[in-house]
Amino acid sequence: MPEHVILSPGGCLRAAIESERPLQVVGTINAFSALLAVRAGFRAIYLSGAGVANASFGLPDLGLTTLSDVCEDVRRIVRATDLPILVDADTGWGGAFMIARTIRDLTQAGAAGCHLEDQVQAKRCGHRPGKELVSSEEMCDRIKAAVDARTDEQFVVMARTDAHAVEGPAAAIYRAQAYAAAGADMIFAEALTTLDEYREFTAALGDVPVLANLTEFGKTPLLSLEDLREAGVRLALYPLSAFRAMNQAAAQVYQTLRAEGTQRSVLPLMQTRAELYDVLNYESYEATLDALFARQKTHEQP
Ligand SMILES: C[C@](O)(C(=O)O)[C@H](CC(=O)O)C(=O)O
Numbered sequence: 001m002p003e004h005v006i007l008s009p010g011g012c013l014r015a016a017i018e019s020e021r022p023l024q025v026v027g028t029i030n031a032f033s034a035l036l037a038v039r040a041g042f043r044a045i046y047l048s049g050a051g052v053a054n055a056s057f058g059l060p061d062l063g064l065t066t067l068s069d070v071c072e073d074v075r076r077i078v079r080a081t082d083l084p085i086l087v088d089a090d091t092g093w094g095g096a097f098m099i100a101r102t103i104r105d106l107t108q109a110g111a112a113g114c115h116l117e118d119q120v121q122a123k124r125c126g127h128r129p130g131k132e133l134v135s136s137e138e139m140c141d142r143i144k145a146a147v148d149a150r151t152d153e154q155f156v157v158m159a160r161t162d163a164h165a166v167e168g169p170a171a172a173i174y175r176a177q178a179y180a181a182a183g184a185d186m187i188f189a190e191a192l193t194t195l196d197e198y199r200e201f202t203a204a205l206g207d208v209p210v211l212a213n214l215t216e217f218g219k220t221p222l223l224s225l226e227d228l229r230e231a232g233v234r235l236a237l238y239p240l241s242a243f244r245a246m247n248q249a250a251a252q253v254y255q256t257l258r259a260e261g262t263q264r265s266v267l268p269l270m271q272t273r274a275e276l277y278d279v280l281n282y283e284s285y286e287a288t289l290d291a292l293f294a295r296q297k298t299h300e301q302p
């Protein structure tokens, strides 16, 4: 593609997938995390549904957050960074009309794509027991509704299948093929348990990009990029890695303050003021302000 073409967010995500194999997609719980991800050199970011529920609402990932809740977090992150963001749209929050609205609202919020999953509305985390699925036909209807509703034709509609844990690896592949045939651009193969399973999955999906979710403490081993590349995986997702680390650090700081009455021993866990300001580009804001005040002073002079 010529360089002067301005890509839509969806176009940017597709370009990122072409530029890196597999594309590392990293969860950013809020706008500041997104700035950190930019600094670290990522080409695409992710808004986790669990993250919205846990971090923005203090709730478990059990279908308790709404489209508006997610859009609000998307908007805040998108305002802070140019990186394309893939958004967790859970089950799409309803039937065909609602899914159409989900796609339009997410696009308007600035998302580059989203994934919809084949769980029932009372969804659960993909790595927990007790998941229930809708029929493959119902999921295909969700996908068709999403594809039809696209306003950014490059917006990525990714179908997630949770079938592996419920119906087994063969059924997961069978469903994923049906979802791709229904128009899904990419497939999120949730909670596979071995590299061989990814190999079989990607082989069965041909050119349709497959995402592996490398969420920690779940069902999937923490496979390396080399392994994933060799297995044909096109996107490697780390939805909550930074969030988990932040939480651990925060808990330690709170506990230490209570126990020791001072934060001295946990200072090494903290980002310094200088580092914070560097990420925020604080000095350039200050310079703008200084220049503005200097101008005002000149005007005030008789
Ligand atoms: C990817 C995921 O859907 C998310 O919301 O981030 C979760 C991640 C997790 O709970 O570890 C999932 O895999 O269901």
Ligand SMILES: [Mg+2]
Binding pocket: 048, 049, 050, 061, 088, 090
């Ligand atoms: Mg989720």
